Every structure is written in C-alpha cells, then in structure tokens.
Amino acid sequence: MKVDGRWRRTIERDGDAVIVLDQARLPFEVAWLRLTTLDDVARAIRDMHVRGAPLIGAAAAWGVALALREGHALDHACRVLAATRPTAVNLKWALDRMRTARDAEAEAQRICDEDVAGCKAIGQAGLPLLRDGCNVLTHCNAGWLATVDWGTALAPIYAAHEAGMRVHVWVDETRPRNQGLLTAWELAQHGVPHTVIADNAGGHLMQHGRVDLCIVGTDRVLRTGDVANKIGTYLKALAARDNNVPFYVAMPASSFDASSDTVEIEERSADEVRAIAGIVDGKPARVRITEATVANPAFDVTPARLVTGYITERGVVAKV
Amino acid sequence: MKVDGRWRRTIERDGDAVIVLDQARLPFEVAWLRLTTLDDVARAIRDMHVRGAPLIGAAAAWGVALALREGHALDHACRVLAATRPTAVNLKWALDRMRTARDAEAEAQRICDEDVAGCKAIGQAGLPLLRDGCNVLTHCNAGWLATVDWGTALAPIYAAHEAGMRVHVWVDETRPRNQGLLTAWELAQHGVPHTVIADNAGGHLMQHGRVDLCIVGTDRVLRTGDVANKIGTYLKALAARDNNVPFYVAMPASSFDASSDTVEIEERSADEVRAIAGIVDGKPARVRITEATVANPAFDVTPARLVTGYITERGVVAKV
Numbered sequence: 001m002k003v004d005g006r007w008r009r010t011i012e013r014d015g016d017a018v019i020v021l022d023q024a025r026l027p028f029e030v031a032w033l034r035l036t037t038l039d040d041v042a043r044a045i046r047d048m049h050v051r052g053a054p055l056i057g058a059a060a061a062w063g064v065a066l067a068l069r070e071g072h073a074l075d076h077a078c079r080v081l082a083a084t085r086p087t088a089v090n091l092k093w094a095l096d097r098m099r100t101a102r103d104a105e106a107e108a109q110r111i112c113d114e115d116v117a118g119c120k121a122i123g124q125a126g127l128p129l130l131r132d133g134c135n136v137l138t139h140c141n142a143g144w145l146a147t148v149d150w151g152t153a154l155a156p157i158y159a160a161h162e163a164g165m166r167v168h169v170w171v172d173e174t175r176p177r178n179q180g181l182l183t184a185w186e187l188a189q190h191g192v193p194h195t196v197i198a199d200n201a202g203g204h205l206m207q208h209g210r211v212d213l214c215i216v217g218t219d220r221v222l223r224t225g226d227v228a229n230k231i232g233t234y235l236k237a238l239a240a241r242d243n244n245v246p247f248y249v250a251m252p253a254s255s256f257d258a259s260s261d262t263v264e265i266e267e268r269s270a271d272e273v274r275a276i277a278g279i280v281d282g283k284p285a286r287v288r289i290t291e292a293t294v295a296n297p298a299f300d301v302t303p304a305r306l307v308t309g310y311i312t313e314r315g316v317v318a319k320v
Numbered sequence: 321m322k323v324d325g326r327w328r329r330t331i332e333r334d335g336d337a338v339i340v341l342d343q344a345r346l347p348f349e350v351a352w353l354r355l356t357t358l359d360d361v362a363r364a365i366r367d368m369h370v371r372g373a374p375l376i377g378a379a380a381a382w383g384v385a386l387a388l389r390e391g392h393a394l395d396h397a398c399r400v401l402a403a404t405r406p407t408a409v410n411l412k413w414a415l416d417r418m419r420t421a422r423d424a425e426a427e428a429q430r431i432c433d434e435d436v437a438g439c440k441a442i443g444q445a446g447l448p449l450l451r452d453g454c455n456v457l458t459h460c461n462a463g464w465l466a467t468v469d470w471g472t473a474l475a476p477i478y479a480a481h482e483a484g485m486r487v488h489v490w491v492d493e494t495r496p497r498n499q500g501l502l503t504a505w506e507l508a509q510h511g512v513p514h515t516v517i518a519d520n521a522g523g524h525l526m527q528h529g530r531v532d533l534c535i536v537g538t539d540r541v542l543r544t545g546d547v548a549n550k551i552g553t554y555l556k557a558l559a560a561r562d563n564n565v566p567f568y569v570a571m572p573a574s575s576f577d578a579s580s581d582t583v584e585i586e587e588r589s590a591d592e593v594r595a596i597a598g599i600v601d602g603k604p605a606r607v608r609i610t611e612a613t614v615a616n617p618a619f620d621v622t623p624a625r626l627v628t629g630y631i632t633e634r635g636v637v638a639k640v
Contacts, residue, residue, distance in 0.1 A: 027610070171612075173593070175495060175518040184612040196612045198495040198593055199519045200552025204585070204620035207554070232520025234527070238558040265524070273493070273518055276596050278607030287598030287607035290347070292491075292504040292516045300524035 001144040001151075001158060001190045003030070009149050011050070011058050011112060016069070018062045023145060024049045027185035028277070028284045035059075038067035038077055045084040045091075052146025053219070054115050054252070057090030061108035064098040074099065112148045118252050119150035121313035126156025126215065126250060129316070130167055134212040137170040137202055140230035141179040142217025142250065143186050152250040153217040154183070156311065161192050169194040170211060172202060174230060176272040176296060199232050203239035213246040215311070220257045221249065225304030228263045231297055237306035249302075250311040263301060270294035321464040321471075321478060321510045323350070329469050331370070331378050331432060336389070338382045343465060344369045347505035348597070348604045355379075358387035358397055365404040365411075372466025373539070374435050374572070377410030381428035384418040394419065413574075432468045438572050439470035441633035446476025446535065446570060449636070450487055454532040457490040457522055460550035461499040462537025462570065463506050472570040473537040474503070476631065481512050489514040490531060492522060494550060496592040496616060519552050523559035533566040535631070540577050541569065545624030548583045551617055557626035569622075570631040583621060590614035 001007065003021070011020045017036040024047060025031055033049055035041050041063030044050050050059045060081045067077030078095045085091055094111055101107030130136070142153035150158055160167045169187055171194050174180040180196060187194040197205070205211050214236055220228045227233065227249050240247040273294040275286045310317040322328065323341070331340045337356040344367060345351055353369055355361050361383030364370050370379045380401045387397035398415045405411055414431055421427030450456070462473035470478055480487045489507055491514050494500040500516060507514040517525070525531050534556055540548045547553065547569050560567040593614040595606045630637040 170615075173495065175493065175520055178609060181610050181612075184610060188612065194613065196593060196610055196614050198551065198616070200495060200550075200555065200620075201615065201617055203554045203558065204551060204617050205615075207620070230520075231518065231524060234523040235520065235555040235559060238523065238562055239555060242558055273516060276598065276607060276609060278596065278609040280600050280605050280607050285600050285605075285607055287596060287600050287605055289498060289596060289598040290501050290504060290516055292501075292508065293514065295490075295515050295517050295521065295525075297521055297524050300520075300527070 001149060001186060003189050009112070009116070010055050010145060011062065011148060013109065018066070020044060020050050020059060021145070022049050023051050023182070025284070026145070027181045028279055035062070036066065037070055038063055038072055038080060041066060042080050042084050045081070053090040054147040056085060057094035058108070058112045058115055058148050060091050061094045061098050061111045064095065065104040065108045068104050115148040116150065118313045119147050119152060119155050122152055122250050122252070122311055123150055123155030123159035125313065125315050126248070126311040127159045127163065129213060129246070129248065129311070130156060130160045130165060131212070132165045135168050135170060135210055137172070137205070137211045137214045137236065138183060139172040139180070139216050139233050139236055140174045141182040143183050145182050145186050146217070152252070153215045154186070155250060156215060157192060158190065161190065167192065170202065170205060171196045172199050172232065172236070173197065174232065175199055178276065179230070202236050206239045206243040206245050211245050213248060214240050215248045215250055218249050218251045218255055219299060220263055221251065221255055221310065222263060222301075223258050223261045225307065227302040227304070227307060228299050229302065231300050234300040234302045237302040241306050246308040247306060248309050248311050249307055253312045253314055263299070265300070266298045268296045268298045270296055272296055321469060321506060323509050329432070329436070330375050330465060331382065331468055333429065338386070340364060340370050340379060341465070342369050343371050343502070345604070346465070347501045348599055355382070356386060357390055358383055358392055358400060361386060362400050362404050365401070372461075373410040374467040375465075376405060377414035378428070378432045378435055378468050380411050381414045381418050381431045384415065385424040385428045388424050435468040436470065438633045439467050439472060439475050442472055442570050442572070442631055443470055443475030443479035445633065445635050446568070446631040447479045447483065449533060449566070449568065449631070450476060450480045450485060451532070452485050455488050455490060455530055457492070457525070457531045457534045457556065458503060459492040459500070459536045459553050459556055460494045461502040463503050465502050465506050466537070472572070473535045474507070475570060476535060477512060478510065481510065487512065490522065490525060491516045492519050492552065492556070493517065494552065495519055498596065499550070522556050526559045526563040526565050531565050533568060534560050535568045535570055538569050538571045538575055539619060540583055541571065541575055541630065542583060543578050543581045545627065547622040547624070547627060548619050549622065551620050554620040554622045557622045561626050566628040567626060568629050568631050569627055573632045573634055583619070585620070586618045588616045588618045590616055592616055
C-alpha cells in the first residue's frame with residue numbers, strides 16, 4: 001500500500017539490511033527503522049516496532065538471514081528470535097522454514113512474497129462482496145500494517161479501491177489499544193475514504209442503514225467456526241445480525257485451527273486501559289485517565305452462528 | 321453519597337450561597353464551587369460544571385432564588401437560566417415551578433429534596449433485583465453525580481450497599497466522553513467495589529457468566545418503550561439478550577415520553593473523539609489521538625424488546 005504516495009511494504013530489503021515501518025510510533029510519527037543485525041531484528045519484534053502475526057513471521061525470517069551473514073550459527077539465531085514473542089504462531093512457522101532453507105535470503109524474500117500473494121488473493125476473493133458506494137465497518141487493525149502488504153480484512157477494500165470502486169470505511173477506534181487509529185492512518189495514506197468512530201457507535205449506524213457489511217480479521221478460527229478476534233468483535237457481530245448486515249471474517253486459510261474448540265483469552269495489562277497514547281503540545285505523550293481497578297480481556301470469541309462467511313485466499317467459505 | 325467519607329449532595333445550601341461539585345474537573349480534581357449570584361449559576365450550568373438533567377434543574381432552581389435575593393426580576397432570572405442549556409427538559413420544568421413559587425428558597429430546596437426522594441425510591445424499587453455477591457454492568461454515568469443524591473441506575477446499587485449486600489459493578493468506560501470514569505469515581509468515594517472496562521469488553525464478560533444484570537439510565541423512554549440513552553447502550557442490550565442477562569433501565573417515571581415514538585440523535589463535536597482528558601506529568605491535560613474524519617453520534621435507541629424492565633420510583637415496570 002502507499003505511504004507518502006509511494007507503494008511500500010511494511011518490510012523491505014535495502015542493500016545489506018531490511019527496513020521496517022516503526023509501528024511503536026505510529027500513527028503519531030512515521031519513521032522507518034533500518035535493521036542490519038540479528039539483535040536489531042530481535043529488538044524490533046520484542047519491543048513491538050513490528051506487529052501483526054504475518055509481519056512478525058516475515059521479520060523473523062529476515063532476522064535469520066541477517067544473522068547468518070553476521071556469522072551467527074543458525075540455531076542461535078532461531079533461538080534468539082523465537083524468544084522475542086513466544087506466543088506468535090507465525091514466528092515459529094517462519095523459523096521452521098528458515099531452518100531447512102538452502103538460501104536464507106531467498107527464503108526470507110519468498111516468505112514475504114507469499115504473504116503478499118496470499119493477502120492479495122484474500123482481497124480478490126472478497127472483492128465481489130463490495131459494491132460501488134458501499135460502507136464497510138471494521139474493527140481493530142487487520143490491514144497492510146499487520147502483514148507485508150494488502151492486509152486481511154482491509155484487502156478486499158484495497159482491491160475495490162484499486163478497481164476504481166468508491167468504498168467508505170467505518171473504523172472502530174478499538175479501545176483499549178486504539179488499533180483503529182493505525183487502520184485510519186493506513187487508509188489515509190492509501191487514499192481510502194474512512195471515518196473513525198467510538199466502539200460504541202457501530203450498532204447505531206447499523207440501525208440506521210449506514211453499514212452495508214462488516215469485515216474483521218481474526219487471530220484464530222476454531223473447529224466450530226467460532227472466531228477469536230480483538231475484544232469487541234462479538235458486539236459488532238450481534239449488531240450486524242440484529243440489523244441483517246453481513247458479517248465477514250477475512251483470514252489466511254492457515255488461521256483455521258481444526259485442533260481446538262476453545263481458546264484461552266489473554267488478560268492484558270491494566271495500563272492499556274488506564275493510559276492512552278497521543279499528542280500533547282505537539283509531542284507524543286501518554287495521558288492517564290484512571291487509577292481504578294481495571295479488567296482488560298484482549299480478545300473475545302464470536303460464535304459461528306453470527307458469521308456470514310470467511311474470506312480466505314482460496315475464496316469465500318460460507319460456513320465451516 | 322459519600323465524598324471524602326462525608327455524606328454529600330451534589331448541590332448544597334451554604335449560608336447565602338449554594339456549593340456544587342465541579343464536574344468539569346472530575347475525576348482528575350475534586351473541587352467544590354461556591355455560587356452566590358445568578359451569573360455564577362448560569363455559568364456553572366453553561367460550562368458544564370454541573371451536568372445531568374435532574375441536577376441541572378435543581379441548580380437552576382437555586383439560581384432563581386439567588387437572583388431574587390440580588391434584586392433581579394423573576395422573568396430576567398428565568399430567561400438567563402433557560403438559555404444556558406436550551407435542550408434540558410428538567411431545566412424548563414424547574415424554572416416553571418420557580419415562576420409560581422411563593423418562597424423561592426423553600427421551593428428550590430423542595431425541588432432538591434424531591435429529587436433525592438425520587439432517586440432513593442428508584443433504589444428501593446430496584447433493590448430486590450440484586451443478590452449478595454452479584455455483578456452489575458452499567459454504561460455511562462447515571463449516578464449520584466447526575467442527580468442531587470443516589471442517582472438512577474446506581475441507586476439500586478447504593479441501596480444494596482447500604483443494606484450490607486456485596487455488589488460489584490462493571491463500569492463501561494463510555495467513550496468518547498468517558499463518563500464511566502465519573503461512575504468509577506463516585507463508586508470509589510462511596511466504597512462500592514467496581515472495575516472499569518473498555519466498552520468492548522462487556523459482551524465477553526456476559527458470555528462467561530460474569531455479569532448478573534445490567535442497569536442503565538436513560539434520557540428518554542419513547543411511547544414504544546424504546547430507550548434513548550448514551551451511545552453504546554444498544555450493544556450491551558444485545559449482548560445481554562444473547563446471554564440471558566436481565567437488562568434494566570432505571571429512571572424517574574417522568575422520563576416516559578408518551579408523546580413521541582422517535583428521537584433525533586444529537587451528533588456532537590468530533591473533538592470529543594479526537595481528544596481525551598486525563599493526567600500528564602501530574603497535571604490535567606488533553607491528549608489528541610487522531611486528526612481523522614470522525615462521526616460522533618451521542619445517543620442510540622435500544623428497542624423495547626431487549627429491555628427486561630424499567631425501574632422507577634413507583635416500582636419496576638416489566639414492560640410499558
């Protein structure tokens with residue numbers, strides 16, 4: 001997708017290094033980090049300068065390639081990178097591929113290219129669901145920034161935009177971490193019309209016919225077809241059902257997890273609710289809004305009965 | 321309710337003046353304003369140092385009493401006060417009462433006392449709905465701070481607390497204006513256990529049996545029984561229905577508006593979404609979180625079919 005008018009990936013080769021967009025500073029500052037060593041990549045993943053499961057996998061693959069060039073052993077590189085975000089499934093998957101690769105740099109590039117092709121295919125699969133002038137509601141950031149290019153939930157929207165279709169996106173703020181602001185940022189960079197709303201507003205908009213469909217991403221789809229995704233997804237799925245608005249989940253087919261029918265919901269730090277990042281007097285700052293006791297479940301599970309279909313790189317699956 | 325361990329009203333007579341809690345600075349600073357003139361009261365209402373329809377009515381009544389003592393004509397006082405918040409129904413109602421009162425100070429005091437009695441009766445009416453150890457979810461602030469004492473949605477919770485019942489409150493943050501932080505503040509002052517959650521979290525908590533009932537306030541109940549209330553109320557009502565959690569609306573009977581079956585939804589300033597109040601470096605500040613295009617509908621309408629009952633000072637009405 002475009003940044004400052006140029007088509008970019010979230011991770012790009014640059015001579016002997018890779019450059020990544022620094023997501024720890026977005027949307028308030030746009031800065032690219034140049035990563036030249038294993039330590040650079042490990043730090044970038046650990047400190048969330050890169051985020052989004054597919055992008056973490058791609059960054060880790062490049063971490064191995066850079067490590068080998070530095071003279072590190074393959075095992076050491078994989079061990080260091082695996083420890084950065086131990087729960088990210090794509091990280092383990094990418095490292096497993098790098099362990100058996102003959103040409104590390106070519107394999108890292110291939111992992112990136114495959115991610116781009118997969119996301120682009122999700123976009124093409126979802127494109128027929130959109131109409132000129134339609135309004136799509138999305139939650140969290142399942143866009144370009146979470147992948148190498150195109151995104152998942154946003155891929156059909158970008159595909160429509162590239163095809164000359166007018167699409168407007170309702171962007172849920174997505175408290176507590178406000179990933180909706182990342183979504184708004186990337187849509188703005190690419191020139192896709194959008195409007196940020198409080199998470200509370202989506203139901204009202206659906207009641208008034210202002211949402212034609214919802215598309216969200218997912219962290220994992222269970223054997224039952226139930227969808228684990230960012231907290232609040234379930235509430236939008238309920239409102240969509242109550243107002244006959246189609247509700248789609250966009251995802252690589254690999255996000256289907258046939259082996260599980262429950263998922264443990266991560267309880268994250270209270271400070272994610274208590275403090276909010278933004279700009280004060282022109283400078284990045286965090287404002288503390290409460291010192292109260294806080295609960296912060298990070299994900300919820302939307303029952304399959306509320307899902308209209310799953311948009312994958314292989315096409316749209318109406319039900320699992 | 322208690323503030324700093326003392327039972328207080330949000331508006332109290334103090335010799336020749338009235339004192340009010342400055343809600344423009346809550347929950348980050350606790351300050352009481354002393355109002356001695358018509359202009360003081362008009363400014364306090366206009367600049368939202370007092371808020372909440374019942375409290376605005378009570379403050380306006382005292383504004384008339386103070387104005388007469390200053391030597392202002394009754395008509396002039398009512399005109400100045402009516403212009404402060406032209407849409408507040410309770411404001412007009414209180415001024416109408418003051419126009420025909422023989423003793424202005426006694427009438428202002430009576431309006432305050434009646435509000436307290438009404439809210440206390442709402443609390444007693446709702447009390448049988450609660451059980452020892454129960455968890456109540458509420459949205460926005462329909463508490464002590466919006467009234468003279470006890471509140472509406474929080475009145476049954478305070479009644480239970482006073483009766484020695486253990487009640488825990490899930491407090492929706494209530495973006496964009498974060499009135500949930502006012503709710504958390506007043507519950508903390510009175511010693512009622514509570515937990516602040518992002519607006520996105522309530523559905524997940526209901527799915528896991530962690531909410532026994534919901535109680536919200538309302539700005540107006542239509543002839544149909546549909547409930548206009550703070551944006552996001554509808555999403556919680558949907559989740560309550562989907563999980564068999566009772567969903568109650570607490571209100572004075574005067575909030576039933578038999579004359580209307582629709583309500584126009586106020587679209588408020590984008591800056592309410594774009595900037596958030598809190599504390600930076602120990603001082604009150606506002607952080608700007610986005611410059612994107614924003615929509616900010618302030619209320620939504622919850623269909624009567626999702627409401628279990630209406631808690632009024634006359635008892636609980638199962639359906640209108």
